[in-house]
Amino acid sequence: MDEYTDIVVATDGSEHADRAVSWAATEAARRGADLRVVVVREPWEDPYAISPTLQEEDEREHAELVRSAAAIASEQHPDLSVTPVLHTGATVETLAAESQSAALLVTGSRGRGGFSGLVLGSTSMRLTTRSRCPVIVVPEDQGDPGGEVVVGIDGSPESERALAFAFAEAEVRGSGLHAVRVLHDAYWYGPADYYGAWLEDAIRANDSEREAQVAPWRTRYPEVELTTSTLRGHPADALRRAAESSALLVVGTRGRGMASSLLLGSISHGVLHHAPCPVAVVAPAQEAEAQES
Secondary structure (H helix, E strand, O other): OOOOOOOEEEEEEEEHHHHHHHHHHHHHHHHHHOOEEEEEEEEOOOEEEEOHHHHHHHHHHHHHHHHHHHHHHHHHHHOOOEEEEEOOOOOOOEHHHOOOOOOOOOOOOOOOHOOOOOOOOHHHHHHHHHHHOEEEEOOOOOOOOOOOOOEOOOHHHHHHHHHHHHHHHHHOOOOOOEEEEEEEEOOOOOOHHHHHHHHHHHHHHHHHHHHHHHHHHHHHOOOOOOOEEEEEEOOHHHHHOOOOOEEEEEEEOOOOOOOOOOOOOOHHHHHHHHHOEEEEEOOOHHHHHHHOO
């Protein structure tokens, strides 16, 4: 698969989208990458050409919207290469196509009009599985830009991809990386006297699997300061706590085992709803599609 460096940010002119544009511009400047600011205009439904004036006005409004969003990025980083892009089509399919030549696809936490629900509804779930690159969701609270990167892992291939992305991000940012594994409190039906011993064994096994997963990456990224921890409780709550004051929280698309539901699904959907910092969703779609082609 080709290596792309462009960052794509999707906007609809909302306040949340403006924050995403600003975040994406800073990220592009940090990486020395180009930025594409994309607006997707839904197709105009007027088969009998009854309202051509309204259609022309709609086109002008969307053209102005993408120019204004690009201006936000250019004003913030004057030396940044910014390209405004206006598409007409279905939102998810259009953004997925843009992601084919991007390093990152950035969106806000919610939108307005035809773009509403992109991140925190069914549309976003489709986008994170259709995107050929990681999707970054920028919430209202953007965390600490100088903070560490946090990644949720569970030993699955999906979390391995998330871990690889998280190490690369920490290296680019010159920040520390915190790898978190969550031990979901299990129902216990045995004698109470044995619960403590069982839990200690479970924690030791969990810690051993966690360290085995990160060991090769410690060697590959010796300059990245890595810390690891096992947290107990509900995975979404544990990840949100771990990511307080962080720069970025990284999750994959599925989970399994005692750290089940750590990745994309109902748990990470909850993380996106209440994220304390931008969230990167790393999906395997680009690898699977590349193998199929």
